[in-house]
Amino acid sequence: MQTVYISEEKQVYPIIFEMNYGQLSSINCYLYKHGSKLTLIDAGLDIPEYRNFFEAQLAAYGFQIGDIDQILLTHHHEDHIGLVNYIIQQHQIPVYAYTLALPRLYFTEEYQIQKKTFFERLYKQYGCEEVAQQRLLKMQQTMKNSNQLKIKGTITALDHHDMLDDLQVIAVPGHSPDSIMFYDQQAKWLFVGDLVMYKGTTNALIDHDDEGQLLPTVMQYKNSLELCLKYDVRTVFAGHQQVFSDLPEIIQKNLARIEYKLNRLTKKVTEGNETILQLASAIYGERINKEMTLILSEIIGYTMYAERMGEVKRVVEKTGLHFYR
């Protein structure tokens, strides 16, 4: 059985489901118990295997679904919200997420249209609409399935610095615009969602703001990592991989990785790779066929970061954006 973390009258019960999910080795959620109050932080993936594992782990810890008093979500991604509907259909309890997560969790029509318009325009602007077709089709599919996917209960909006129980809400955009983490100052516990992982992969996914503009996600990610360093943390509970304690070291590795990726991109631009597709294939080779969406996201994110750092310049050409030193 998993280790239970204890600090005075509080406990954390990890629910770590090992599976290959992209490059990640597990999908995690956590039970946070303070006195008699039981909080579920994140809610895994909606597949039968996860559901079974979740219930078995709960039982092994001596709980059942009816014991959960509330659900907190670190962000809107499907591997963090999977069992919310399943739980609240059995047992009406409050669900909390960051303000910016609400339209995403409700799949409001306005949000979906804005998202689709944004990505169509973005891929066109960067001259990679053809290879991004699959992503756009998948997005359309998601819109069709939105009735099934959306959270069917009321979600209460959280803001930066809100307190919920003994947990402080801290906005950490970068992985997604609606990412938050939860900090228990007294226990020195940090629930980081997907901001930091033990084997740190920096994944700042491109996304848009309320006005439909591309967000500087790599810059946001970097700022959020630096913000993390300001908290005194004993134990880190992440959305994937193992629970860990050496947060500053892991963050330094992540920050170094961001600089490495910036330098690598700048070098490839210097070598004459001008377009997003040229850069993607110069950096990732064959891998682009398998992981196109993630790689485009990274290259677009890093060209924007490199521009802001004054390392590259963009030129608008007929076929899309080109980048030069």
Ligand SMILES: [Zn+2]
């Ligand atoms: Zn995740």
